[in-house]
Amino acid sequence: MSPAPSDVPYGTLDLMILKTLNSLGAQHGYGIARRIEQVARGLLALNQGTIYPALLRLEQKGWIGCEWGTSENNRRAKFYAITRAGKKQLAAKEETWARTVAMVKLLLEDQ
Amino acid sequence: MTPEDELKEEIEAHLELLAEEHERRGLSREDARLAARRDFGGVEQMKEAYRDQRGFRWIDSCARDVRYGIRLLRKAPAFTAVAVLSLALGIGANTAVFTLLDALLLRTLPVRDSHELVEVTAQKHGEFAMISFPMYRDLRDRQEVFSGFLATAGETPYHVTIPDPAGSVTELDNIRVSFVTGNYFDVLGVQPALGRFFTADDDRNPHTSEAVGSVVVLSDAFWERQFGRDPRILERTIMIGRSRCRVMGIAPRGFSGEVMGSSPAAWAPLVPFSSDDDVENRRGVFTAYMARLKPGVDRVHAQAALTVLFQQLLRAEGRIRDHTEDFTIALAAGAIGLDFPLRRTFATPIRIAMVIVAVVLLIACANVANLLLARGAARQAEFGVRLAIGCSRRQLVAQVLTESVILSALGACAGAAVAYGAIGALLGLISAGPAPVALDVRFGVRVFTFLAVVAIASAVAFGLLPALRMTRVDPGPALKAGVRAGPGGPAPQRASRSLVILQIALSLLLLIGAGLLIRSLQNLHRLDLGFRADHVLVFDLAHNPQRRDPASLSAVGSQVLRRVRQLPGVESASVSGLLLFSQSDIGAPLRIADYTPRPDERVTVRYNAISPGYLETIGMSLVDGRSIEDRDAFDAPMVAVINESMARRYFYGSRPIGRVMVIDAGRADNAPPAKPIEIIGVVRDAKYNSLRQDTRPMFYVPIAQLPRSLRSLEVRTGHAASAIVAPVRQALAEVTKDIMIRRVVPLTEQVDQSLAAERLTMRVCTFFGCLALALACVGLYGVIAYAVAQRTAEIGVRMALGANATAVVWLVFRETTRVILTGVAIGLPLALASTRLLSGFLYGLTATDPVTVATATACLVAAAALSAYIPARRAARVDPLVALRAE
Numbered sequence: 001m002s003p004a005p006s007d008v009p010y011g012t013l014d015l016m017i018l019k020t021l022n023s024l025g026a027q028h029g030y031g032i033a034r035r036i037e038q039v040a041r042g043l044l045a046l047n048q049g050t051i052y053p054a055l056l057r058l059e060q061k062g063w064i065g066c067e068w069g070t071s072e073n074n075r076r077a078k079f080y081a082i083t084r085a086g087k088k089q090l091a092a093k094e095e096t097w098a099r100t101v102a103m104v105k106l107l108l109e110d111q
Numbered sequence: 112m113t114p115e116d117e118l119k120e121e122i123e124a125h126l127e128l129l130a131e132e133h134e135r136r137g138l139s140r141e142d143a144r145l146a147a148r149r150d151f152g153g154v155e156q157m158k159e160a161y162r163d164q165r166g167f168r169w170i171d172s173c174a175r176d177v178r179y180g181i182r183l184l185r186k187a188p189a190f191t192a193v194a195v196l197s198l199a200l201g202i203g204a205n206t207a208v209f210t211l212l213d214a215l216l217l218r219t220l221p222v223r224d225s226h227e228l229v230e231v232t233a234q235k236h237g238e239f240a241m242i243s244f245p246m247y248r249d250l251r252d253r254q255e256v257f258s259g260f261l262a263t264a265g266e267t268p269y270h271v272t273i274p275d276p277a278g279s280v281t282e283l284d285n286i287r288v289s290f291v292t293g294n295y296f297d298v299l300g301v302q303p304a305l306g307r308f309f310t311a312d313d314d315r316n317p318h319t320s321e322a323v324g325s326v327v328v329l330s331d332a333f334w335e336r337q338f339g340r341d342p343r344i345l346e347r348t349i350m351i352g353r354s355r356c357r358v359m360g361i362a363p364r365g366f367s368g369e370v371m372g373s374s375p376a377a378w379a380p381l382v383p384f385s386s387d388d389d390v391e392n393r394r395g396v397f398t399a400y401m402a403r404l405k406p407g408v409d410r411v412h413a414q415a416a417l418t419v420l421f422q423q424l425l426r427a428e429g430r431i432r433d434h435t436e437d438f439t440i441a442l443a444a445g446a447i448g449l450d451f452p453l454r455r456t457f458a459t460p461i462r463i464a465m466v467i468v469a470v471v472l473l474i475a476c477a478n479v480a481n482l483l484l485a486r487g488a489a490r491q492a493e494f495g496v497r498l499a500i501g502c503s504r505r506q507l508v509a510q511v512l513t514e515s516v517i518l519s520a521l522g523a524c525a526g527a528a529v530a531y532g533a534i535g536a537l538l539g540l541i542s543a544g545p546a547p548v549a550l551d552v553r554f555g556v557r558v559f560t561f562l563a564v565v566a567i568a569s570a571v572a573f574g575l576l577p578a579l580r581m582t583r584v585d586p587g588p589a590l591k592a593g594v595r596a597g598p599g600g601p602a603p604q605r606a607s608r609s610l611v612i613l614q615i616a617l618s619l620l621l622l623i624g625a626g627l628l629i630r631s632l633q634n635l636h637r638l639d640l641g642f643r644a645d646h647v648l649v650f651d652l653a654h655n656p657q658r659r660d661p662a663s664l665s666a667v668g669s670q671v672l673r674r675v676r677q678l679p680g681v682e683s684a685s686v687s688g689l690l691l692f693s694q695s696d697i698g699a700p701l702r703i704a705d706y707t708p709r710p711d712e713r714v715t716v717r718y719n720a721i722s723p724g725y726l727e728t729i730g731m732s733l734v735d736g737r738s739i740e741d742r743d744a745f746d747a748p749m750v751a752v753i754n755e756s757m758a759r760r761y762f763y764g765s766r767p768i769g770r771v772m773v774i775d776a777g778r779a780d781n782a783p784p785a786k787p788i789e790i791i792g793v794v795r796d797a798k799y800n801s802l803r804q805d806t807r808p809m810f811y812v813p814i815a816q817l818p819r820s821l822r823s824l825e826v827r828t829g830h831a832a833s834a835i836v837a838p839v840r841q842a843l844a845e846v847t848k849d850i851m852i853r854r855v856v857p858l859t860e861q862v863d864q865s866l867a868a869e870r871l872t873m874r875v876c877t878f879f880g881c882l883a884l885a886l887a888c889v890g891l892y893g894v895i896a897y898a899v900a901q902r903t904a905e906i907g908v909r910m911a912l913g914a915n916a917t918a919v920v921w922l923v924f925r926e927t928t929r930v931i932l933t934g935v936a937i938g939l940p941l942a943l944a945s946t947r948l949l950s951g952f953l954y955g956l957t958a959t960d961p962v963t964v965a966t967a968t969a970c971l972v973a974a975a976a977l978s979a980y981i982p983a984r985r986a987a988r989v990d991p992l993v994a995l996r997a998e
Contacts, residue, residue, distance in 0.1 A: 028124065028125075028128075029121060029124075029125050030124070030125045030128040030129060033125075034132075047150075047151065047152025047153075047157075048125065048129065048150050048151045048152065049122070049151045049152040049153065049154060049156070049157035050152060050157065050160070052118070052121070052122070052157060052161050053157065053160040053161045053163070053164045056161060056164045056165060057164055060164070071124060071128060072128075073127065073128060073131060075124045075127060075128075076120060076124065077121065077124040077125075078117070078121050078124075
């Protein structure tokens with residue numbers, strides 16, 4: 001039995017969105033959510049709606065930009081893309097995250 | 112598309128894509144939609160979070176604060192009423208005074224590029240010097256700094272006759288016509304609403320308008336009032352005085368000339384309506400000047416260039432023999448119109464009033480802040496609860512500030528009503544001044560902006576301190592103290608005490624100011640005028656300048672007097688060339704026999720041309736010799752009566768009767784050789800233009816021998832003015848239509864009008880001083896009453912231990928005394944430093960007059976002590992048993 005899907009750890013959603021946009025290029029909200037779910041392979045219980053406030057927050061910080069486009073089912077949809085500042089931020093966050101993980105791992109192994 | 116719509120569309124697109132995905136996996140359409148909803152999570156929750164992120168939260172919480180604030184204020188109607196009333200008075204007074212200030216000093220003329228306009232005057236050592244009309248023409252033709260240079264003779268009331276095409280005739284008296292040079296409208300850059308404006312071509316040929324007619328431009332208001340905006344007006348002709356004038360055009364609506372506060376009915380070209388003597392005389396002035404600077408020329412440069420030209424022209428003219436380099440041209444900003452009596456008289460009072468009402472608003476704000484603080488103490492428990500359940504301090508401050516803004520918004524609305532009333536009262540005071548008032552005091556954009564800014568600023572002023580103080584709550588103790596009125600504590604007490612101290616200091620300032628002004632006016636009223644102003648009616652006359660030739664003037668004057676003296680109730684009557692207390696002046700350069708002037712001295716003495724009966728009518732008493740009589744006619748030897756000051760100044764105490772002097776016509780004038788004037792009498796010194804002026808040398812000549820104009824008719828009568836005015840008007844009309852009565856005033860009132868500025872300042876200062884005192888007393892009462900309520904238990908204990916009522920009253924009073932004395936200690940130096948502002952309005956005392964200062968301080972202390980006495984008495988009546996049981 002696979003473990004029960006966990007909630008999104010605090011502070012990681014922003015990182016996930018930035019990473020997704022960095023690797024996939026411009027995406028609409030649904031695309032981002034699906035990608036995150038796919039990558040997490042069922043380990044994550046994501047309320048897809050929660051990514052929108054996060055997207056707005058990233059946009060306000062200038063890390064992503066957006067414009068209206070047409071989705072695959074020919075609907076008007078908002079497409080988000082990572083900005084240069086966003087890429088810098090992503091690199092920094094990835095590093096912090098890796099350090100955190102390494103530290104927690106060390107602590108856990110030490111027990 | 113609003114952000115909200117975009118969000119909705121974005122969500123819908125997402126849900127649809129999600130549902131399609133589920134359908135592809137084999138769910139039915141209906142189930143797929145449900146599954147999409149499930150995967151997405153709560154749509155409303157998400158929207159809420161999204162709005163929070165966007166900042167909608169702020170508006171939401173703002174609306175909530177407003178709703179909550181309104182509910183709170185409605186629950187405390189007494190508090191709300193007192194606060195709104197204080198603010199309404201403060202804001203209203205400020206708005207009213209600002210409206211006037213705006214109309215008088217800020218609003219620019221409705222003309223093209225008003226910033227380019229300048230007022231042109233000549234000065235000698237900072238004093239006004241004249242630019243005669245011929246000098247104006249020379250300057251205008253030779254200057255290179257103005258794109259246009261106009262002259263205006265100002266308004267004159269005229270008899271106007273309007274023949275109707277149907278054959279009937281309308282006769283109107285007292286229609287104000289402004290006489291201006293032909294380039295007037297062109298220089299101002301005004302476009303006609305109808306027809307065209309006159310030009311330099313229409314402004315020629317002195318003395319011919321009666322023969323060949325002239326042209327006239329009507330104001331929009333006159334066109335509407337008399338002609339119902341009939342466009343065929345341009346084909347018609349009206350009579351101005353004796354001149355037929357073709358109506359040439361209509362001025363645009365809202366244009367009322369170059370003088371703020373005037374509103375002529377018509378404009379006519381100056382030269383055809385002026386006498387030769389006026390337009391060719393290089394020794395007199397009857398016009399004011401305005402010009403438009405060429406683009407790119409600045410005022411300083413233009414001033415320098417014109418001064419050089421002016422001095423050259425003066426030397427060429429030869430009228431002034433030496434020191435022509437003392438004469439300069441001054442250019443003042445003309446955007447707000449020419450400086451006329453209204454502004455000259457009231458500019459300073461209005462500015463002072465602005466300061467006063469600002470102080471009152473400050474006091475009102477302090478009052479409201481105090482009320483808020485007292486309420487805040489009672490709301491400690493509420494704030495404690497809110498902080499305990501997770502409300503941030505910032506949110507609390509926002510809440511309290513919102514309440515303040517609501518209060519000040521209510522205050523501003525009520526204040527607008529107060530302002531409306533106050534403007535009427537202020538205009539009344541201004542209209543009692545020397546000039547007729549046609550001020551446009553509508554609430555313009557600027558006034559509304561001012562109102563809004565004042566309201567918001569005062570909300571912050573009275574709201575911020577309480578908001579910060581009140582929310583400095585530790586939830587624990589606040590909750591423990593329970594719902595019962597919170598502990599208050601020393602901090603808010605100290606804050607509100609400081610506010611009361613501020614109020615007392617500021618009130619003292621206003622009271623001292625009011626006291627100084629009241630005592631000055633008393634001093635001025637007590638002055639010896641040198642004549643008896645009671646029972647004298649003064650008719651202010653305007654004389655058709657074309658009909659000012661000496662012979663006819665002389666004849667008209669004596670005819671009018673003969674008629675008027677026959678009227679029942681008239682004890683005596685006279686005419687004269689100067690109106691008493693009207694700011695007008697005529698001086699004559701004199702050569703006095705046996706008087707040798709110092710090398711640099713020019714003997715110029717003021718004079719008035721008077722008819723026989725003048726001295727008797729206004730009640731001046733002769734101290735020596737005889738008065739001017741009928742025998743001193745046009746062709747009789749010239750005579751004069753001089754005043755005591757002149758006798759002292761030029762005859763060193765020797766008897767002047769029989770001595771001779773000559774009016775010194777100067778080299779350049781081609782006037783006939785001056786005749787000697789024999790001094791026949793000496794009259795007591797009298798005030799002439801204003802009460803403040805020291806009496807100066809002055810002489811009186813028979814109007815028959817030196818007629819220039821008929822400016823005033825004086826009538827001494829035991830009858831009421833109303834019974835005399837109509838018959839005199841009738842008599843005047845029967846003699847001539849060239850003389851208009853501008854207005855009729857009792858001489859006492861005419862004298863009083865010269866104090867209009869003082870009175871305005873005094874009234875404003877007194878009214879607001881009392882208001883400020885009342886507000887301060889309410890504030891003090893509130894603070895002491897609150898302190899007593901806080902100390903009920905302590906007082907109970909003291910009384911139980913044997914303190915008597917007197918001791919308790921003193922206990923409370925000790926605190927009161929400290930507050931009052933601190934207020935006075937701050938207020939006194941403040942007052943002594945700032946009453947200097949008033950020094951121009953004071954008479955017979957200094958700005959730090961000790962009696963006034965002491966009286967005002969005593970009044971304030973007494974009123975303040977009284978307002979603290981009530982709560983002190985209440986403290987003395989505390990029942991120890993009840994007080995202790997309550998603990």
